[in-house]
Amino acid sequence: MSAPALRLDGVRYLHRQAKSLLPWRRSIARSGGVEEVSITVASGTTLGLIGESGCGKSTLASLIMGDRVPQAGTIDLFGRPLAQRLGRGRKALARELQMVAQDPFGSMDPRQAIGPQLVETLDVHDEGSSAGERRDRALAMLVQVGLSEINYARLPHQLSGGQRQRVSIARALILKPRMLVCDEPVSALDVSVQAQVLNLLLDLQEQMNLTMVFISHDIRVVGHMSHAIAVMQAGRIVEQGAAETVLANPRHEYSRTLFAAVPGRVTVAKPARLLESAL
Numbered sequence: 001m002s003a004p005a006l007r008l009d010g011v012r013y014l015h016r017q018a019k020s021l022l023p024w025r026r027s028i029a030r031s032g033g034v035e036e037v038s039i040t041v042a043s044g045t046t047l048g049l050i051g052e053s054g055c056g057k058s059t060l061a062s063l064i065m066g067d068r069v070p071q072a073g074t075i076d077l078f079g080r081p082l083a084q085r086l087g088r089g090r091k092a093l094a095r096e097l098q099m100v101a102q103d104p105f106g107s108m109d110p111r112q113a114i115g116p117q118l119v120e121t122l123d124v125h126d127e128g129s130s131a132g133e134r135r136d137r138a139l140a141m142l143v144q145v146g147l148s149e150i151n152y153a154r155l156p157h158q159l160s161g162g163q164r165q166r167v168s169i170a171r172a173l174i175l176k177p178r179m180l181v182c183d184e185p186v187s188a189l190d191v192s193v194q195a196q197v198l199n200l201l202l203d204l205q206e207q208m209n210l211t212m213v214f215i216s217h218d219i220r221v222v223g224h225m226s227h228a229i230a231v232m233q234a235g236r237i238v239e240q241g242a243a244e245t246v247l248a249n250p251r252h253e254y255s256r257t258l259f260a261a262v263p264g265r266v267t268v269a270k271p272a273r274l275l276e277s278a279l
């Protein structure tokens with residue numbers, strides 16, 4: 001039994017919200033966020049996280065990424081506390097853990113071409129022995145995500161939504177991380193393009209032995225991507241287990257309601273045997 005890639009134990013993060021603007025009532029209420037979240041993700045597998053809008057999925061993603069610090073509980077990444085890793089600086093963490101978000105525009109420099117943005121990431125992390133080598137690696141990464149080399153010199157706005165999402169996947173993977181957190185990575189794309197990007201992620205997972213946390217409000221997408229599924233409601237995980245089990249036989253009332261809203265059968269593409277070390 002190997003250690004899980006990711007383990008959250010009793011994690012809480014409640015957002016601070018001013019209750020009132022009146023000075024004599026200016027107490028801080030905590031509402032919205034996540035509470036008592038315990039999940040485990042086996043190395044090389046995908047945990048799908050599903051739940052309705054506002055239930056806390058992105059808050060959980062930001063905790064895993066180290067962008068927020070839990071108010072309670074612990075997060076272990078590859079067998080070591082995340083807090084310890086953050087202490088040594090984010091730069092080292094970036095080599096192990098990366099994120100793909102819904103809106104790739106948000107994190108891209110609109111005035112810099114795609115290729116040079118990838119090269120810059122390699123530069124910042126002292127990767128590659130020469131400018132030429134970094135350029136070659138950036139080109140190879142573009143090709144690996146299904147973009148032709150022509151796109152190297154293109155600006156973000158010159159690409160389609162699907163191509164832009166491929167670029168953000170390239171940027172997330174160019175440092176060869178071991179774990180990828182995807183927060184609604186295809187929600188902004190047309191359905192036909194969604195399938196292409198999802199299948200690309202599946203291929204890359206196999207090629208790079210990636211561990212993934214895959215967040216979506218779309219149960220069909222989660223079913224397609226995940227070995228295990230965790231269902232979140234109002235900041236808490238109400239059910240989790242092997243994807244097939246959770247989808248075929250949801251135990252929690254909320255999961256049943258969530259799945260019943262989807263017409264047809266949700267299919268699971270991933271073998272559960274990889275989960276043995278985590279469940």
Ligand SMILES: Nc1ncnc2c1ncn2[C@@H]1O[C@H](COP(=O)(O)OP(=O)(O)OP(=O)(O)O)[C@@H](O)[C@H]1O
Pocket residue numbers: 015016017031032033051052053054055056057058059060217
């Ligand atoms: N920075 C913040 N300050 C205060 N409250 C916040 C903040 N970010 C999120 N929240 C609240 O925390 C709750 C969870 O938000 P979160 O973004 O994690 O949900 P989500 O599941 O990702 O939703 P969606 O599916 O719409 O992306 C919501 O009630 C939200 O209003």
Ligand SMILES: [Mg+2]
Pocket residue numbers: 057058059183
């Ligand atoms: Mg969100």
